Amino acid sequence: xxxxxxxxxxxxxxxxxxxxxxxxxxxxxxxxxxxxxxxxxxxxxxxxxxxxxxxxxxxxxxxxxxxxxxxxxxxxxxxxxxxxxxxxxxxxxxxxxxxxxxxxxxxxxxxxxxxxxxxxxxxxxxxxxxxxxxxxxxxxxxxxxxxxxxxxxxxxxxxxxxxxxxxxxxxxxxxxxxxxxxxxxxxxxxxxxxxxxxxxxxxxxxxxxxxxxxxxxxxxxxxxxxxxxxxxxxxxxxxxxxxxxxxxxxxxxxxxxxxxxxxxxxxxxxxxxxxxxxxxxxxxxxxxxxxxxxxxxxxxxxxxxxxxxxxxxxxxxxxxxxxxxxxxxxxxxxxxxxxxxxxxxxxxxxxxxxxxxxxxxxxxxxxxxxxxxxxxxxxxxxxxx
Amino acid sequence: xxxxxxxxxxxxxxxxxxxxxxxxxxxxxxxxxxxxxxxxxxxxxxxxxxxxxxxxxxxxxxxxxxxxxxxxxxxxxxxxxxxxxxxxxxxxxxxxxxxxxxxxxxxxxxxxxxxxxxxxxxxxxxxxxxxxxxxxxxxxxxxxxxxxxxxxxxxxxxxxxxxxxxxxxxxxxxxxxxxxxxxxxxxxxxxxxxxxxxxxxxxxxxxxxxxxxxxxxxxxxxxxxxxxxxxxxxxxxxxxxxxxxxxxxxxxxxxxxxxxxxxxxxxxxxxxxxxxxxxxxxxxxxxxxxxxxxxxxxxxxxxxxxxxxxxxxxxxxxxxxxxxxxxxxxxxxxxxxxxxxxxxxxxxxxxxxxxxxxxxxxxxxxxxxxxxxxxxxxxxxxxxxxxxxxxxxxxxxxxxxxxxxxxxxxxxxxxxxxxxxxxxxxxxxxxxxxxxxxxxxxxxxxxxxxxxxxxxxxxxxxxxxxxxxxxxxxxxxxxxxxxxxxxxx
Numbered sequence: 001x002x003x004x005x006x007x008x009x010x011x012x013x014x015x016x017x018x019x020x021x022x023x024x025x026x027x028x029x030x031x032x033x034x035x036x037x038x039x040x041x042x043x044x045x046x047x048x049x050x051x052x053x054x055x056x057x058x059x060x061x062x063x064x065x066x067x068x069x070x071x072x073x074x075x076x077x078x079x080x081x082x083x084x085x086x087x088x089x090x091x092x093x094x095x096x097x098x099x100x101x102x103x104x105x106x107x108x109x110x111x112x113x114x115x116x117x118x119x120x121x122x123x124x125x126x127x128x129x130x131x132x133x134x135x136x137x138x139x140x141x142x143x144x145x146x147x148x149x150x151x152x153x154x155x156x157x158x159x160x161x162x163x164x165x166x167x168x169x170x171x172x173x174x175x176x177x178x179x180x181x182x183x184x185x186x187x188x189x190x191x192x193x194x195x196x197x198x199x200x201x202x203x204x205x206x207x208x209x210x211x212x213x214x215x216x217x218x219x220x221x222x223x224x225x226x227x228x229x230x231x232x233x234x235x236x237x238x239x240x241x242x243x244x245x246x247x248x249x250x251x252x253x254x255x256x257x258x259x260x261x262x263x264x265x266x267x268x269x270x271x272x273x274x275x276x277x278x279x280x281x282x283x284x285x286x287x288x289x290x291x292x293x294x295x296x297x298x299x300x301x302x303x304x305x306x307x308x309x310x311x312x313x314x315x316x317x318x319x320x321x322x323x324x325x326x327x328x329x330x331x332x333x334x335x336x337x338x339x340x341x342x343x344x345x346x347x348x349x350x351x352x353x354x355x356x357x358x359x360x361x362x363x364x365x366x367x368x369x370x371x372x373x374x375x376x377x378x379x380x381x382x383x384x385x
Numbered sequence: 386x387x388x389x390x391x392x393x394x395x396x397x398x399x400x401x402x403x404x405x406x407x408x409x410x411x412x413x414x415x416x417x418x419x420x421x422x423x424x425x426x427x428x429x430x431x432x433x434x435x436x437x438x439x440x441x442x443x444x445x446x447x448x449x450x451x452x453x454x455x456x457x458x459x460x461x462x463x464x465x466x467x468x469x470x471x472x473x474x475x476x477x478x479x480x481x482x483x484x485x486x487x488x489x490x491x492x493x494x495x496x497x498x499x500x501x502x503x504x505x506x507x508x509x510x511x512x513x514x515x516x517x518x519x520x521x522x523x524x525x526x527x528x529x530x531x532x533x534x535x536x537x538x539x540x541x542x543x544x545x546x547x548x549x550x551x552x553x554x555x556x557x558x559x560x561x562x563x564x565x566x567x568x569x570x571x572x573x574x575x576x577x578x579x580x581x582x583x584x585x586x587x588x589x590x591x592x593x594x595x596x597x598x599x600x601x602x603x604x605x606x607x608x609x610x611x612x613x614x615x616x617x618x619x620x621x622x623x624x625x626x627x628x629x630x631x632x633x634x635x636x637x638x639x640x641x642x643x644x645x646x647x648x649x650x651x652x653x654x655x656x657x658x659x660x661x662x663x664x665x666x667x668x669x670x671x672x673x674x675x676x677x678x679x680x681x682x683x684x685x686x687x688x689x690x691x692x693x694x695x696x697x698x699x700x701x702x703x704x705x706x707x708x709x710x711x712x713x714x715x716x717x718x719x720x721x722x723x724x725x726x727x728x729x730x731x732x733x734x735x736x737x738x739x740x741x742x743x744x745x746x747x748x749x750x751x752x753x754x755x756x757x758x759x760x761x762x763x764x765x766x767x768x769x770x771x772x773x774x775x776x777x778x779x780x781x782x783x784x785x786x787x788x789x790x791x792x793x794x795x796x797x798x799x800x801x802x803x804x805x806x807x808x809x810x811x812x813x814x815x816x817x818x819x820x821x822x823x824x825x826x827x828x829x830x831x832x833x834x835x836x837x838x839x840x841x842x843x844x845x846x847x848x849x850x851x852x853x854x855x856x857x858x859x860x861x862x863x864x865x866x867x868x869x870x871x872x873x874x
Binding site for chain 2: 106111206
């Protein structure tokens with residue numbers, strides 16, 4: 001009988017076990033759905049606690065109180081461990097960025113003699129990341145009406161530029177085919193302006209951008225090199241238009257193709273801002289370095305065109321920016337003005353700027369500083385879209 | 386036996402059918418290979434640090450960007466925006482010859498690119514470049530630098546490892562919470578140790594520890610035999626339990642007992658398959674991870690307690706007289722119904738425990754090896770199990786009573802000991818029990834001895850009870866003998 005009692009006891013335990021397990025899994029599930037909805041979001045709560053601890057750490061850092069620094073460094077880690085799984089699932093990017101600064105703080109606070117300067121740097125970076133997490137958007141919100149309007153406005157602008165591109169490429173192509181070097185040189189810069197303004201659109205169509213705009217170092221096989229820069233080399237380096245007819249024809253065909261395709265082109269607000277960022281990046285990587293127009297040295301023309309193109313995005317976005325981001329809009333506005341003012345020094349006419357090779361290092365630095373500020377401000381715009 | 390074969394075949398068919406339904410993850414259409422870009426940027430940073438020109442490296446990077454930027458922005462606009470900004474800053478700093486700033490901005494660019502590679506920006510960049518096995522190779526590189534006392538390189542490698550950890554940690558955490566926590570701690574400590582010239586030698590054992598603990602989890606090179614070994618490894622213990630129970634039922638000549646045991650077994654198989662379906666279609670393995678530990682933990686502890694009792698009972702019956710008395714006492718129904726139910730429960734728990742792991746592991750493998758190899762692997766594994774089970778039953782029946790009871794009680798005690806250890810360890814992984822580790826304790830994986838008091842103390846109690854049972858039985862046996870001797874005299 002004694003054994004039988006034991007068996008009954010064990011059986012009972014085994015039977016009890018299953019509901020316990022299922023209950024565990026169901027509470028976990030309902031827990032996670034809750035977090036997504038209620039305002040008392042554990043991620044928000046946990047992050048606020050992290051911020052408090054980080055503030056305490058910063059006070060300790062100011063006082064150079066090693067014991068307190070180590071204490072808060074470890075407490076921040078404990079707090080982070082308590083809710084990091086929630087963050088990792090929902091905000092992977094913010095999670096990674098917080099770990100990047102939090103982990104070194106913890107590592108240092110485990111040492112007998114922590115590196116205060118390093119902790120200071122990481123702690124202030126951590127503040128920024130925690131704020132970022134608090135405002136992070138989990139799901140992609142629907143683009144507002146203003147944003148959609150902004151895209152429409154921008155596409156109108158881009159269409160105009162491409163139409164102008166076609167219009168100005170025609171006489172250039174004709175001059176090349178006629179073998180008129182001087183005329184072709186004179187007509188070269190203008191279509192470049194319109195192309196560089198609307199380049200993000202061309203880049204959306206796979207092979208069109210390289211076919212029209214590839215530079216000599218972008219292509220592996222020179223025999224397949226086509227577009228503006230191939231003719232540019234013929235004009236300025238070889239000083240001969242021999243055999244350029246087929247390149248001119250191909251250029252014209254590609255440009256027309258671009259015009260046709262862009263008519264039905266659709267864009268999301270975010271892609272539009274990404275395009276503006278790309279333009280500024282192009283300006284900073286190939287125009288200001290003199291690589292884009294390495295034979296004609298008309299890089300500043302292209303540079304201004306790139307910035308114009310991104311300014312068009314900004315202008316289209318003004319109504320959307322004005323809703324709660326007026327400060328940013330003002331800053332960007334000022335920065336575009338500052339840039340244009342800088343460029344005015346080198347402007348000769350609407351289609352003509354100073355030869356890149358005539359710029360001094362200092363002048364290049366001045367331009368790039370303004371460009372750098374612009375790029376940073378535009379990146380902030382991207383976060384809104 | 387027929388019933389047994391049916392179950393075996395049923396399990397096999399179900400498993401294969403289930404796995405064939407399991408959607409194999411489609412490879413990303415066009416994974417963007419970020420590694421050449423990262424290489425260029427690494428070179429650029431090294432060049433800048435050594436006061437050399439980074440122009441060639443950055444040009445090479447720009448060419449990569451030119452060729453890939455459309456694909457990047459198609460996979461993630463956020464990545465494209467961030468990269469555009471970082472590239473602008475880096476390019477302008479390099480152009481202006483501001484070395485310190487350039488190191489920072491190229492570093493930031495590399496960071497963004499790595500984040501993109503890790504899949505943080507979403508998109509299709511999550512390439513197979515950071516499988517756990519390649520991560521372990523990286524750990525090996527860091528270890529080499531440390532043993533060559535190249536601390537600067539080691540420090541940067543550890544930073545890189547911390548970065549890359551993100552792309553493998555999901556893989557690790559889904560397999561073991563404790564290794565995950567331990568590895569994350571190791572990474573942190575390594576970084577801390579390396580930062581200080583007094584402590585940096587302490588980083589070497591940590592990197593070793595990480596390599597050892599992560600190696601069993603690295604699953605990049607699954608082959609047919611890996612798949613075959615899983616059911617063999619996991620199933621053997623369950624087979625031992627069922628074998629002992631079945632042989633016992635056969636010796637007692639009890640058909641109903643056999644049916645009970647088989648019912649428990651088949652119910653467990655069905656539950657395992659149901660869990661398999663649930664995990665592959667509804668939940669992710671990671672989401673199930675903790676529940677798996679819970680099921681494993683509790684079933685291990687309960688099975689251990691039941692086995693302790695069964696072992697005790699089997700050992701008692703090693704005495705032939707007692708056995709004969711037992712058989713005679715209930716001629717029509719040699720084994721009581723309650724005992725039969727407990728057999729069924731024990732069979733159920735033992736199979737559930739091992740089967741669940743088998744299913745989870747096989748699902749984890751399904752995406753990482755060719756489907757045909759997986760299927761043959763499973764078939765081979767279960768084939769081997771069936772042969773072993775068959776031999777065990779035949780041999781068990783052939784064995785004379787006393788050795789059978791002796792052997793089976795020892796086997797059952799061994800399993801009791803092991804289940805207790807691994808069960809409590811699983812509960813620690815699930816966070817039910819604190820996972821404090823004591824370095825004074827040994828760690829023997831084959832006996833499931835873990836260096837934690839929480840698991841070793843109950844195991845020690847099991848061992849003591851076992852010794853107590855043996856001693857007590859010997860005493861009663863010798864007193865029996867003494868009694869019979871006295872009577873004969």
